[in-house]
Amino acid sequence: MPQDRTMTHPLLPLRSTRTAWTTALCLAAAVVMAGCSSLPSPPARALVYDFGPGLSQVPSPPVRAGRAPLALADLDAPGLVEGSNDVLYRLAYADAQQVRSYTLARWSQPPAQLVQQALRDALAERRAVLPARDAVVQARRQGRLPLVLRAELDEFSQVFESEQRSVALVRMRATLVEPTSTGELLRGQRLFVVQRPAPTPDAAGGTRALAEATAQVVAQIATWVDETMPD
Template identity: 60%
Template structure:
């Protein structure tokens, strides 16, 4: 009797930050409106875990046949950024931020993020890394439009512990966490 087909394994970013250390006692930062994350380099709505064979053809994205994200990567990354940014400030959606700010009389600074790369990159058949690249743009809303406060491209690679989807997804989560920390530091350097 033939065995039933195997079902895809679903991955997410885990439970998120756990309350493991002392609370951050620094003064809270001003609210920030986080616009919906755009992912021009990814297939919209796809939950496939993808990889590249840099040693064969780095231009080709390949999906693992039996591995999926629980949500599209853009949604997972946006939630992780919201969690990390929200540790010291109120993080609003662009729509709710505008509505709340109209009542208060001041619009919050807007952070726009584009996820340009989110894949496992193999440099050989046994060596790979999770690669996350995003572009962050910070703007101050004004009556006549927006004033650009800063823009930066963040690129983070984390080595995968194994040359498979499990190793790749773990490396991508670690890279996203590191990138979120770098984004927070960049915003603080800009005084935002």
């Protein structure tokens, strides 16, 4: 009776075992790959913006010796959320009254602090600028209090006129007062409004335009202070 070679060949059981192990390993690898692909992706990190290294600053006249010092009060920003670093925008073509913020864009500091520093730098190119809290020390040295500049940041946002066109809008109110023994004497007040077109309809374009608009506003305020203050 002929032998059943399929049952007695010595290599057949070994080949079957190898095939089974190979199949099992492939299945395990597929399961692992599927599990890895289902893991959540790491969240995207927000881009951080500031006003740049000063390249957008508007040149100011040289400092003249003998100019009276100025006390600069902390900037008030009633139109912004205190301590927030959000980059804000408005959709004027949809609902101009709603303030929105970019999800993946942030300022390096609250806008009020960035604008405060820009304003201080612009003023300091023309005269000595002191924090308002140090004005008393200055008064003891010179016998009188310096004038105080108070500024309010009412608007600091990117305004979209359409889906592809937007402008940076900066609105600031500057008030110059003279401290006296009976209170503060108003020396002048003015509203400054500047718009700058954004080069791109996104956070990168908006922050760049806001930096340029801020440089223009603070330069205008510095010029106004020079025209209002006595030397």
